[in-house]
Amino acid sequence: HEEGPFRSPARTRTHIANAPTTTMFARSLTLALALAAPAAAYTKKDREDAIKWITEEKGFPHLAAFDKMTPKMLKTVMTNYLNLVSPDALEFLTPLDLEVIWTATSAANNCEICLSFHAGALLGAEKPADEVATMAAGGVPKDPKMARLVMAAKYVLAHKGILLEREKLHLSSMGFSAEELVEVTFAVGQMAGLNLLYVHLISEGVAIETFLKGAGPFKDTVYADELKKAEL
Numbered sequence: 001h002e003e004g005p006f007r008s009p010a011r012t013r014t015h016i017a018n019a020p021t022t023t024m025f026a027r028s029l030t031l032a033l034a035l036a037a038p039a040a041a042y043t044k045k046d047r048e049d050a051i052k053w054i055t056e057e058k059g060f061p062h063l064a065a066f067d068k069m070t071p072k073m074l075k076t077v078m079t080n081y082l083n084l085v086s087p088d089a090l091e092f093l094t095p096l097d098l099e100v101i102w103t104a105t106s107a108a109n110n111c112e113i114c115l116s117f118h119a120g121a122l123l124g125a126e127k128p129a130d131e132v133a134t135m136a137a138g139g140v141p142k143d144p145k146m147a148r149l150v151m152a153a154k155y156v157l158a159h160k161g162i163l164l165e166r167e168k169l170h171l172s173s174m175g176f177s178a179e180e181l182v183e184v185t186f187a188v189g190q191m192a193g194l195n196l197l198y199v200h201l202i203s204e205g206v207a208i209e210t211f212l213k214g215a216g217p218f219k220d221t222v223y224a225d226e227l228k229k230a231e232l
Contacts, residue, residue: 046071054078064207065113065198077194084190092180093187096125100135100146101184102191104153107138107217111195113208116216123215136217148174152181156188 050071054060058078066074085095093101099121106115119136123129131141140150151174155167163171163181171181202208208216210230213223 042071050074058082061209061211063113063209063212065201068201068204068206077197080190081194084187090183090187092177092183096122097149098187099125100149101153101187103132103135104150105157105188105191106195107136108154108157109192109195109199111199112202112216112218113198113206113212114191114195116208116212120212120215132215136215148176149184152176152184153188156181156185157192161185161189 047067051062051066051074053075054066055062060078069077083089085098087095089095090098099118103115103118103122106118115136119132122132122135127146128143131143131146134141135146135150140147140154148171152171155163155171168181176184198206210226213219214227214230216223219227
């Protein structure tokens with residue numbers, strides 16, 4: 001504890017000793033940031049190459065949302081996503097576990113693009129349609145393995161990463177270790193950031209593809225007529 005504006009001699013010596021190192025680090029960081037400042041301009045070919053990379057090389061459909069991102073941003077966003085869903089990205093969570101967590105997170109944040117995409121991924125992995133629909137509506141599925149992941153995601157979201165003691169005890173009864181919950185928190189946070197991005201893009205008028213509408217939360221209401229016509 002320091003009284004008034006004065007440090008103890010020992011604290012003062014430590015502060016002075018650390019000051020040059022701190023100042024040097026700050027200067028180095030400032031210089032690095034200045035040198036790394038990106039140019040705002042990009043060419044039509046840059047955008048075409050980025051779209052080609054994600055669709056032809058990585059196998060993703062061309063979403064309208066991609067056209068609202070700069071080429072560098074698009075490649076960064078999708079590279080981060082692909083890194084996360086690689087088989088050895090995490091110790092506890094598998095790519096399919098992540099799809100469950102991301103469906104639950106996107107449902108809670110009401111991000112239609114992300115929710116439709118990840119619900120569709122679960123359907124593609126042959127998860128029961130009624131269970132996926134339950135998650136898309138913000139519910140908890142009956143399947144115990146998926147239910148535990150959904151509950152953990154909901155708790156992480158409820159207090160923005162903080163887990164209350166009784167919540168930790170409840171999740172522990174489902175087999176969660178502290179380390180696995182760290183991975184769940186990371187996964188939820190990653191998707192929450194993407195939800196923010198894609199909801200913003202929706203608010204800016206980005207169209208939602210028909211194949212996404214068919215897996216999303218409004219398939220039986222808002223898009224019912226459109227999807228019936230698409231089947232004809």
